[in-house]
Amino acid sequence: xxxxxxxxxxxxxxxxxxxxxxxxxxxxxxxxxxxxxxxxxxxxxxxxxxxxxxxxxxxxxxxxxxxxxxxxxxxxxxxxxxxxxxxxxxxxxxxxxxxxxxxxxxxxxxxxxxxxxxxxxxxxxxxxxxxxxxxxxxxxxxxxxxxxxxxxxxxxxxxxxxxxxxxxxxx
Amino acid sequence: xxxxxxxxxxxxxxxxxxxxxxxxxxxxxxxxxxxxxxxxxxxxxxxxxxxxxxxxxxxxxxxxxxxxxxxxxxxxxxxxxxxxxxxxxxxxxxxxxxxxxxxxxxxxxxxxxxxxxxxxxxxxxxxxxxxxxxxxxxxxxxxxxxxxxxxxxxxxxxxxxxxxxxxxxxxxxxxxxxxxxxxxxxxxxxxxxxxxxxxxxxxxxxxxxxxxxxxxxxxxxxxxxxxxxxxxxxxxxxxxxxxxxxxxxxxxxxxxxxxxxxxxxxxxxxxxxxxxxxxxxxxxxxxxxxxxxxxxxxxxxxxxxxxxxxxxxxxxxxxxxxxxxxxxxxxxxxxxxxxxxxxxxxxxxxxxxxxxxxxxxxxxxxxxxxxxxxxxxxxxxxxxxxxxxxxxxxxxxxxxxxxxxxxxxxxxxxxxxxxxxxxxxxxxxxxxxxxxxxxxxxxxxxxxxxxxxxxxxxxxxxxxxxxxxxxxxxxxxxxxxxxxxxxxxxxxxxxxxxxxxxxxxxxxxxxxxxxxxxxxxxxxxxxxxxxxxxxxxxxxxxxxxxxxxxxxxxxxxxxxxxxxxxxxxxxxxxxxxxxxxxxxxxxxxxxxxxxxxxxxxxxxxxxxxxxxxxxxxxxxxxxxxxxxxxxxxxxxxxxxxxxxxxxxxxxxxxxxxxxxxxxxxxxxxxxxxxxxxxxxxxxxxxxxxxxxxxxxx
Numbered sequence: 001x002x003x004x005x006x007x008x009x010x011x012x013x014x015x016x017x018x019x020x021x022x023x024x025x026x027x028x029x030x031x032x033x034x035x036x037x038x039x040x041x042x043x044x045x046x047x048x049x050x051x052x053x054x055x056x057x058x059x060x061x062x063x064x065x066x067x068x069x070x071x072x073x074x075x076x077x078x079x080x081x082x083x084x085x086x087x088x089x090x091x092x093x094x095x096x097x098x099x100x101x102x103x104x105x106x107x108x109x110x111x112x113x114x115x116x117x118x119x120x121x122x123x124x125x126x127x128x129x130x131x132x133x134x135x136x137x138x139x140x141x142x143x144x145x146x147x148x149x150x151x152x153x154x155x156x157x158x159x160x161x162x163x164x165x166x167x168x169x170x171x
Numbered sequence: 172x173x174x175x176x177x178x179x180x181x182x183x184x185x186x187x188x189x190x191x192x193x194x195x196x197x198x199x200x201x202x203x204x205x206x207x208x209x210x211x212x213x214x215x216x217x218x219x220x221x222x223x224x225x226x227x228x229x230x231x232x233x234x235x236x237x238x239x240x241x242x243x244x245x246x247x248x249x250x251x252x253x254x255x256x257x258x259x260x261x262x263x264x265x266x267x268x269x270x271x272x273x274x275x276x277x278x279x280x281x282x283x284x285x286x287x288x289x290x291x292x293x294x295x296x297x298x299x300x301x302x303x304x305x306x307x308x309x310x311x312x313x314x315x316x317x318x319x320x321x322x323x324x325x326x327x328x329x330x331x332x333x334x335x336x337x338x339x340x341x342x343x344x345x346x347x348x349x350x351x352x353x354x355x356x357x358x359x360x361x362x363x364x365x366x367x368x369x370x371x372x373x374x375x376x377x378x379x380x381x382x383x384x385x386x387x388x389x390x391x392x393x394x395x396x397x398x399x400x401x402x403x404x405x406x407x408x409x410x411x412x413x414x415x416x417x418x419x420x421x422x423x424x425x426x427x428x429x430x431x432x433x434x435x436x437x438x439x440x441x442x443x444x445x446x447x448x449x450x451x452x453x454x455x456x457x458x459x460x461x462x463x464x465x466x467x468x469x470x471x472x473x474x475x476x477x478x479x480x481x482x483x484x485x486x487x488x489x490x491x492x493x494x495x496x497x498x499x500x501x502x503x504x505x506x507x508x509x510x511x512x513x514x515x516x517x518x519x520x521x522x523x524x525x526x527x528x529x530x531x532x533x534x535x536x537x538x539x540x541x542x543x544x545x546x547x548x549x550x551x552x553x554x555x556x557x558x559x560x561x562x563x564x565x566x567x568x569x570x571x572x573x574x575x576x577x578x579x580x581x582x583x584x585x586x587x588x589x590x591x592x593x594x595x596x597x598x599x600x601x602x603x604x605x606x607x608x609x610x611x612x613x614x615x616x617x618x619x620x621x622x623x624x625x626x627x628x629x630x631x632x633x634x635x636x637x638x639x640x641x642x643x644x645x646x647x648x649x650x651x652x653x654x655x656x657x658x659x660x661x662x663x664x665x666x667x668x669x670x671x672x673x674x675x676x677x678x679x680x681x682x683x684x685x686x687x688x689x690x691x692x693x694x695x696x697x698x699x700x701x702x703x704x705x706x707x708x709x710x711x712x713x714x715x716x717x718x719x720x721x722x723x724x725x726x727x728x729x730x731x732x733x734x735x736x737x738x739x740x741x742x743x744x745x746x747x748x749x750x751x752x753x754x755x756x757x758x759x760x761x762x763x764x765x766x767x768x769x770x771x772x773x774x775x776x777x778x779x780x781x782x783x784x785x786x787x788x789x790x791x792x793x794x795x796x797x798x799x800x801x802x803x804x805x806x807x808x809x810x811x812x813x814x815x816x817x818x819x820x821x822x823x824x825x826x827x828x829x830x831x832x833x834x835x836x837x838x839x840x841x842x843x844x845x846x847x848x849x850x851x852x853x854x855x856x857x858x859x860x861x862x863x864x865x866x867x868x
Contacts, residue, residue, distance in 0.1 A: 041832040042722065043811070043818055044768030053815070053824060053832045060824045060832055062815040095814045155816050 007034065010112045014134075016141055017101040020072045024101075025108065025134070025143045030086045032096065037081040049154075051100065056085065063098040075102065089149040090155060097150065108141065110134045115143065129153055137171060146155055183224045184277050185462070185496050188270070190217035192533060195266050199536045201254045208248070214262075221269065225276075226403050232282050233272045235396050240265050246298070261293055263537070280444060325354060325385035326398060329412035332376040343376065349401050350384060354391050356381065357383040383416070463563055465523050467821045473519045479510040514805070524564070528606045528615070529557035532568050535577060539602060542581050549588055549599040550581060558608040561613045565705055568685055569615070572678040576617045576701050577602060579675070581787035584621030584699050594696065596620065609704075612687070612729065618700040624693035626650050651691040655679040657725040686822060688788070688839055712808055712835065714825070718785065720770040725806050725825055725835045732785045732792065734800060737761075739779035752783060752794050759794045762845045764836075767820065788838045793845065794837075804828075808835060820844055 014025035040052030040063050049068035053060050063083060067074055083098040115132030128154075131143040197214040201207070208259055222237040240262065247253040268290050275282035326538050330348075332343055364377045371377075388395055395413060403412055473475035487505045490498060532554050543550040584640040585591075592598055604617040626647060633639045633653045655675045687705035706712075741753040742761070750761040761783065763771075783794040806825035811818055822837035 039831075041824070041834065043815075043821070044770060045819065052484070053831050055826045055832050058826060060809045060811060060814065060826070082405075097814055098847070105797065 011109050012112065014108050014110050014141070014143060015084070016108060016136075017082070018103045018105055019066055019070065019076075019101055023105055023136075023139060023141045025082070025110070025141045026086065026146045028107060030087070030088055030146050032085045032087045035083045035085060035098070036079075037077045037083060037100065054098065056096070056098075059096065061085065061096050061098055064102060066099045066101055069153065086146055086150075088150050090147065090151045093146040095150065097154070106136075108134070108136050110141075110143070112135070180228055181462075183228060184273065187221045187224060190221050191266055191270050191412065193217045193275070195537050196533065198263050198266065199540055201259055204603050211244065211248050211254075215241065215248055218244055223403065225273075226400050228276075230272070230276050231396075231400065232284055232287060233269060233276065234400065236265070236272065236287055236291055237269060238396075239291055239298065240269075243294060245297050257296065261290075261297060263540075264290060265294060323386075324416045325383065326395070327412075327414040327416055328382040328384060328398060329379075329380060329410070330402070331379040331410040331412075332405070333408045333410070334375045334377075336376045337403060338374050339405075339408055341405050341408065343378070343380070346401055346405065347380065347382070350382060350398070352402075353384060353397055355385045357385070357635050379810045385416070385522065419535065437451055463524070463526075469519065473516065473523070476512060476516045476519055480509075480516065483508045483512055486620075517711065517805070519561075522560075524562050525560040525585065526563050526566060527557060528559045528561055528566065528613075528793055529554075531570050531573060532557050532604055532606075532829075533691050534570075534574070535604060538574065539581065542578065546581060547587060548581065548585055550585060551599050551601045553603040554605075555603065559606040559608060559613060561606075561705070565613075565685055568681060569703065569705065572681050572689075572703065573604070573615065573617070575675070575678050576703075577604070580617060580619040580621065580699065580701075584619040584623075586622050594622075612704050612706055615705075616700055616702045617703075618698060620698040622699050623695040623699055624651055624654070624691070625695055629653055637659055648690070648692070649695055654691060655689060683839075686837070686839075690790070712806050712825075713803070714806045714835065715722060715784075715803050716827075716833070717797045718801060719764045719768070720797040722770060723801065723827070723831075723833045724764070726784065726786065726795070727822075727835070728839065730786045730788055730838045732787050734782060734784045737778055737781055737783050737796075742778050751780060754785070754794075759792050760845065761796055762841065763796045765796070765798075768843055786838050788842060793842055795841070804815060806833075806835070 013028040015028045015031050016023050016025040016035050018024075035056075038054060040054050042052040043050060043062075051063045051065050053062050055061075065074070077100070077147050080103045081100060082102075082104050083100050084104070085096060085098045087094055089095070115134055118127055118130040118133055120127060129145055129149040131145045132145060134141045194214045194217045197210045197217075200210055205559060218237055222234055222241055225231075225233040225237065238492065243258070247254060247258075252258065259265045263357070268287055272282045273286060321598070330346075332660070332864060338342065347356075347358065353642070359381050361379045361381070364379070365371070366377065371707055384393065384398070392481050395415075398413055399406075399411075485507065487502075490502055490505060494502070521696075535554070536552055539550055539552040580602050585602070586594070586596075588598045591600060600620055603616070603618045605618070607614055619813070630639075630645070633650070634641050638653060638656050639645065655678070682689050682703055682705065687703060690702040690704070691699065692702070693699040712725070713728040715728050715731060716868050717724055717726055735754075737752060743751055744751065745751050745758075745760075751758040752761050753759075761778065778796060782800060784797055784800070785792055785794050806827075808823045809825055810823050811821060820841050821834050822840075823835045824832050825835055827833050
């Protein structure tokens, strides 16, 4: 995919969303689609932030509650609750998964030079998952490295062992 | 003229490897004694096709090597030579060499000529002795002649095409221009046979040529093979006379062109061999398209079924145009028809992927033959159930484990002849490969009548290596399964055949990654049986839908033995929190899915009256406690690992008719999860037989 014409090389487009009043951004090229909330099939013995799987046009896609993952208090899912379906490269291949957020906000063009490094943070959002902080209209936007978040923050290490011996069940 | 040869190359390799397999199995059957002319003919034909093809694609090393081999086979065919073990062995070696040459060509690498030349000399020796006293055509090597008669300057070639050369699609002009590539050519054409124009038949060849081929310079030596190679396809349609030109001395007459050729290859397009034989090797090792050979019958069946599907579809479409309730019956009928059609098509498509396991078994006769010589053991290989079909992907993956287990049986399992005689056994041991279907699985057994496994020794080694504790109480089977633990080897010394101690755990992992399992049974002194159990296909599953805590799960139908409503009297507690169910004097551990998956609200449940589904995997049974049994249906397996990761207890997910996702239970890993419970019961089952029989009376 090519960036939209008119953007300089150092500028990226970010889709931002709201989580508990804060605005977060992800690289728009990783976003495959936006969906409304639907019921999931829970997977047993998985971390609580893995809500389960849904059927996305014949593909089984896991859904992750980002509030839960970031240790924010959980909220009732309402009409503005949105599932952002992202496609990232994890464990050597493209994986599709959905993240549940409070609401989708804006699309911003952000120049890499304008990014500020994140302050040292501890807690459930490791500093590793944050690419940087940007200021848009006097508001702070936290830009996330979604691939890293999926790789290290959502998939557990167990997958790395099994990926070698993995059997694709394809029809 | 340029034709993309690559697409033909792929086919050539496929056919040639098949040809090699044919040759190999043919040779092995001769090994048992006797020369069956049909078999020899088969081998000869295979060799001949490979020779022709490899010359076409410019694999000259392979072509010339096969050519010599073919000479030997020709003699066998004409009954001039018996198939004694020496000849068969050298031919087998040659097959191996051809295979490695072919692999090199396939990977676009230069083949290793050295090994080939050694073998070639051996072959020539075998041929040569026979030829010199029985044939009027001495086949001395060109090199030998060269030293005798000084440096050769070039060749005189008489090329006299038969009348029908043109009708077989060959063009002399192309052959001649190819000769021009080899050196400086002086050509004279004899058109004395050319009839008057009105009498001329356009498809008949009236011309003949004499050609003087001189080497361009001292460096570019033209061998006779290169010339015969040019005329390879027209050997039977022309008279060819090739003489060397030597300074001063008289060149000896050498006829090389009229070897007999048995194949029906000559009508191949001449054009194909005109294109560049030397392909630029800048390409990366060829990316091989994975292909599958399918019986055309099966494809025809599929097409018929699709035809039926189209008819049903149009019928339903028409029904939908103006539907009223009166037509409900025919709508139902139509839908039933549609269901039948789609099921049949699905089964047929699955069958396309199915191949008989003989594809995997075929390599073993050769392997056992070689290994038995190497190990100095007498071994008989028995193959049973070769026609058993299994999914191609599964088959590809069990190849290595099978090889490993067979090697293992031959190396460690079977004893040498003396030891066998001393143990009052036949001198010849057997290794038996047996494949059969059982439920939804395919089972492959590798058995031998060797010395069996020594329980004590295994146990001690395991303790020594810290795999188990000295005080552990294990069943025989559990002890034998230690063989499959990582870093475990019983062989006293390492050999290059098996026994580096890294093998069997890899075997186990490979098979488990396919959703199968390995088992072993053995009687000390009498033999060992390894059992591999694999799912028949990796794509579709006959499932039983069931409900636990409002969640729907799919259980593979094939693993279900029976379902029953629990009777309170048969439920008893065991150890801390394990429950067992007594079913016909067998205690079966009750596994609560609700608890295993932590989906239940409260863990305290009254089991009485609830449903118990008894499932079996690898001869073990457990009972799964479920809330409700729903319908049975076929489901398409979707991997959870595609977008998430492997989850213990589940083999994947599927999408049900209403679009929701349902999880597929994996019986073997459910058993692992509840292993603790099972062990408890197994122990008590062992202690309880007296008790059980009492109650049974």
